[in-house]
Amino acid sequence: MEGGATYVSDLGNLKATELRLGLPGTDAPEKPTPENPRGSKRALLEANEEFRGKSKSPEADPNGQEAAPMAKAQVVGWPPIRSYRKNSFQARKAEAEGAGLLVKVSMDGAPYLRKIDLKVYKGYKELGEALENLFKCFSLGELSGMEGCNGSEYAITYEDKDGDWMLVGDVPWEMFISSCKRLRIMTGSEARGMRSSP
Amino acid sequence: MSEDEEDERGGGGEGKRWSPDLVGGRGGGSGGGDPPPFSDQVLENVLENVIQFLDSRRDRNAASLVCRSWCRAEAQTRRDLFIGNCYAVSPARAVERFRRVRALVLKGKPRFADFNLVPPRWGAGFYPWLAALVPAYPWLERLCLKRMFVSDDDLFLLAKSFPSFRDLTLICCDGFGTAGLAAIAEHCRHLRVLDLIENDVEEEMVDWVSRFSTTSLESLVFDCVGCAVDLDALEALVARSPSLRRLRVNQHVSVAHLRRLMARAPQLTHLGTGSFGDGGGGGGEMEVADLRAAFAASRSLVCLSGFRDLAPEYLPAIYPVCANLTSLNLSFADITADQLMPVIIRCHNLQTFWVLDTVGDEGLRLVAATCKDLRELRVFPLDASEDSEGSVSDVGLTAISQGCRNLRSILYFCQRMTNAAVATMSENCQELVVFRLCIMGRHRPDYVTREPMDEGFGAIVMNCKKLTRLAVSGLLTDRAFGYIGKYGKLLRTLSVAFAGNTDLALRYVLEGCPKLQKLEIRDSPFGDAGLLSGIHHYYNMRFLWMNSCKLSIRGCKEVARRLPHLVVEVIRDKLEEDDVEAVEKLYLYRSLAGRRDDAPPFVEIL
Numbered sequence A: 001m002e003g004g005a006t007y008v009s010d011l012g013n014l015k016a017t018e019l020r021l022g023l024p025g026t027d028a029p030e031k032p033t034p035e036n037p038r039g040s041k042r043a044l045l046e047a048n049e050e051f052r053g054k055s056k057s058p059e060a061d062p063n064g065q066e067a068a069p070m071a072k073a074q075v076v077g078w079p080p081i082r083s084y085r086k087n088s089f090q091a092r093k094a095e096a097e098g099a100g101l102l103v104k105v106s107m108d109g110a111p112y113l114r115k116i117d118l119k120v121y122k123g124y125k126e127l128g129e130a131l132e133n134l135f136k137c138f139s140l141g142e143l144s145g146m147e148g149c150n151g152s153e154y155a156i157t158y159e160d161k162d163g164d165w166m167l168v169g170d171v172p173w174e175m176f177i178s179s180c181k182r183l184r185i186m187t188g189s190e191a192r193g194m195r196s197s198p
Numbered sequence B: 001m002s003e004d005e006e007d008e009r010g011g012g013g014e015g016k017r018w019s020p021d022l023v024g025g026r027g028g029g030s031g032g033g034d035p036p037p038f039s040d041q042v043l044e045n046v047l048e049n050v051i052q053f054l055d056s057r058r059d060r061n062a063a064s065l066v067c068r069s070w071c072r073a074e075a076q077t078r079r080d081l082f083i084g085n086c087y088a089v090s091p092a093r094a095v096e097r098f099r100r101v102r103a104l105v106l107k108g109k110p111r112f113a114d115f116n117l118v119p120p121r122w123g124a125g126f127y128p129w130l131a132a133l134v135p136a137y138p139w140l141e142r143l144c145l146k147r148m149f150v151s152d153d154d155l156f157l158l159a160k161s162f163p164s165f166r167d168l169t170l171i172c173c174d175g176f177g178t179a180g181l182a183a184i185a186e187h188c189r190h191l192r193v194l195d196l197i198e199n200d201v202e203e204e205m206v207d208w209v210s211r212f213s214t215t216s217l218e219s220l221v222f223d224c225v226g227c228a229v230d231l232d233a234l235e236a237l238v239a240r241s242p243s244l245r246r247l248r249v250n251q252h253v254s255v256a257h258l259r260r261l262m263a264r265a266p267q268l269t270h271l272g273t274g275s276f277g278d279g280g281g282g283g284g285e286m287e288v289a290d291l292r293a294a295f296a297a298s299r300s301l302v303c304l305s306g307f308r309d310l311a312p313e314y315l316p317a318i319y320p321v322c323a324n325l326t327s328l329n330l331s332f333a334d335i336t337a338d339q340l341m342p343v344i345i346r347c348h349n350l351q352t353f354w355v356l357d358t359v360g361d362e363g364l365r366l367v368a369a370t371c372k373d374l375r376e377l378r379v380f381p382l383d384a385s386e387d388s389e390g391s392v393s394d395v396g397l398t399a400i401s402q403g404c405r406n407l408r409s410i411l412y413f414c415q416r417m418t419n420a421a422v423a424t425m426s427e428n429c430q431e432l433v434v435f436r437l438c439i440m441g442r443h444r445p446d447y448v449t450r451e452p453m454d455e456g457f458g459a460i461v462m463n464c465k466k467l468t469r470l471a472v473s474g475l476l477t478d479r480a481f482g483y484i485g486k487y488g489k490l491l492r493t494l495s496v497a498f499a500g501n502t503d504l505a506l507r508y509v510l511e512g513c514p515k516l517q518k519l520e521i522r523d524s525p526f527g528d529a530g531l532l533s534g535i536h537h538y539y540n541m542r543f544l545w546m547n548s549c550k551l552s553i554r555g556c557k558e559v560a561r562r563l564p565h566l567v568v569e570v571i572r573d574k575l576e577e578d579d580v581e582a583v584e585k586l587y588l589y590r591s592l593a594g595r596r597d598d599a600p601p602f603v604e605i606l
Helices: A012-015 A037-054 A083-096 A122-138 A173-179 A188-196 B020-025 B038-051 B057-064 B067-077 B091-097 B110-116 B126-136 B152-161 B177-188 B230-240 B254-262 B286-295 B310-324 B339-346 B359-370 B394-403 B419-428 B454-463 B478-489 B501-512 B528-530 B553-562
Strands: A101-105 A116-117 A154-159 A164-166 A182-187 B080-083 B103-107 B142-145 B169-173 B174-177 B195-197 B199-203 B217-221 B246-247 B270-274 B301-305 B327-332 B352-356 B376-380 B410-414 B434-439 B470-473 B495-496 B518-522 B543-552 B566-571 B580-590 B602-605
Touching: A012 B339, A101 B199, A116 A122, A116 A182, A122 A182, A182 A188, B057 B067, B091 B126, B110 B518, B110 B543, B126 B152, B152 B174, B152 B177, B174 B177, B177 B195, B177 B199, B230 B254, B286 B310, B310 B339, B327 B339, B339 B359, B352 B359, B359 B376, B359 B394, B394 B410, B394 B419, B419 B454, B454 B470, B454 B478, B478 B501, B501 B518, B501 B528, B528 B543, B528 B553, B543 B553, B553 B566, B553 B580
Parallel strands: A101 A182, B080 B103, B103 B142, B142 B169, B169 B195, B174 B199, B195 B217, B217 B246, B246 B270, B270 B301, B301 B327, B327 B352, B352 B376, B376 B410, B410 B434, B434 B470, B470 B495, B495 B518, B518 B543
Antiparallel strands: A101 A116, A154 A164, A154 A182, B543 B580, B566 B580, B566 B602
């Protein structure tokens, strides 16, 4: 923007790589963001002008980058899709991309749940340690529940794809993370019941 | 299957006809004053006997305005009460006037709340209404709530207070969880309908399905309940419900379980599947064949939905029922046109079809080729973001318009559109009542001509003479709104986003559309002048919503001053506002109840 006429030819390439908010081929200054309604009218008019200008530009990409030259920050609630629908796909998308396997973890008596990414852990031991860390503020104590809880009142269970509640640690780790939907740290007598069965 | 299902027939008319002179002066009522003399009493009895046959609420509203005795007779015989805005009238007033209500529909938050534009705890709590309903309507049978806050305690109270209670429908509500559902199941012994549609349900992990005490269940819809249910209990419930016609389960119900449920209920007409794949269990071909047999045995199925976690090789299982289907919802199934083809070519009786844009223009062409009686089409985006590729375009829209001449309602998400395609649809589909086009990238023009989308939408309002609902998008100038104001004479609902240039646009609409009931606008450059141009009309509307426009507190105060029966709410998300003058969110609505007393701190009522 500061480059005077003498520099343009020399630094023509540099200008092309300059990072700005604006369509290529324009010298318009940075546009205000959509969150600021006061300036948006003028910006919109300028945007309209730019579109007309842009259609004559050979660089114009007919398919993409046609949005108004405002900040491309995520706008709340646009496009207008209900979160019910968005959430249905996001979970699957994340799984598909191997971006992680987020599952909720609840603990009996805790006022809120946590979420962890199962793909981050290499095995049951690491998982156990992570859970201990997460819930230690609720005085979890020793949570060595994978190979059989000794001395603690907790049992770590998970809900599998069929909707059944299983004790964590019975199946190989890989099989576990592919079928685990959510985790629940059970306390008290329920926990004793789960652990005592062979 | 009712994403934003509006009662188009009833239109904007509310349970309480908005007429301050007649009703207001008499304190709402069917009471008041000495009883009429004998002959008049006879006349009233006759009137009641006649008026009781009136079903449509618009007819009833009209009848109630004729004179006092008609108003009384109508109030005595109204069984179905529709309250389009829970804040438009106080519960006390409603129950005072209508003494014999058996069914109530109550709507709360404005529709843009679905897109996170209304802060949580804004309002629309059900409890104040419930507290009035309990003593007033002991024989209440049916309740439908949309966009209300309903707590578990409310559901407990509801379940215990109405011995004849039959139908509960909750749409886009929040605040309750499985504990509340358990109460409904347990205490509503004559429950016929429990329809939970797109609610935000707290996952309390309370088993509710095993608590049902009714044997007359006709409809159970719970696909929005996120936690698993006791599948044995569900099967037992289905087995003891001979009247069950509609069942929509959530994604925790596997195909294996689905087969068992279908075997128990071969009389089902509406089925929503759970997950429609093998779920890692390796079911394979055997399972698909068994599933297909289950569908073959369900001779009454006319409506199918669900299809979560779809494995495409399972789709052939539904072939046996395709020819009978009038409604198919594949909008959670990520499939291509090739995968859609063998299904859709069998569905020649389809009237309602919801699908993902992954089927592309080619998939839509297939739909157009087969579904000649299609009335409603919704095409949702798999990737709902502005920068997404977009898999359908003007090509698909044109194909649909050429094949489906009976189309009444369309919702179409895309990234590329042309005025020509929209105009073609306006010419081919003369029956259109609802036209909602969402070009996801903001301010996108016609991608071929680079013009604004004015002419396309103009053609829609000009040619589609029955149009009552319109949602616009893309690059639009004031001209588009000029068309809407000039031709949209039956328009009742209008949704605007990122459109228009000046206040003129808003003025065109407010001055030109006499039937306008609901106007929702976001991120458009309309200011006080535009707002004030609607003063003559706001009492005839259910509401106006505007966010991220150019309104100022002065303009809003002016409206509030000139229209005392309007509630004008200014909603501030961030309490520390730089600019106290600017109004970020405005929600105004007519009301007989005056300013509400449950407004949270971030709502200022002018």
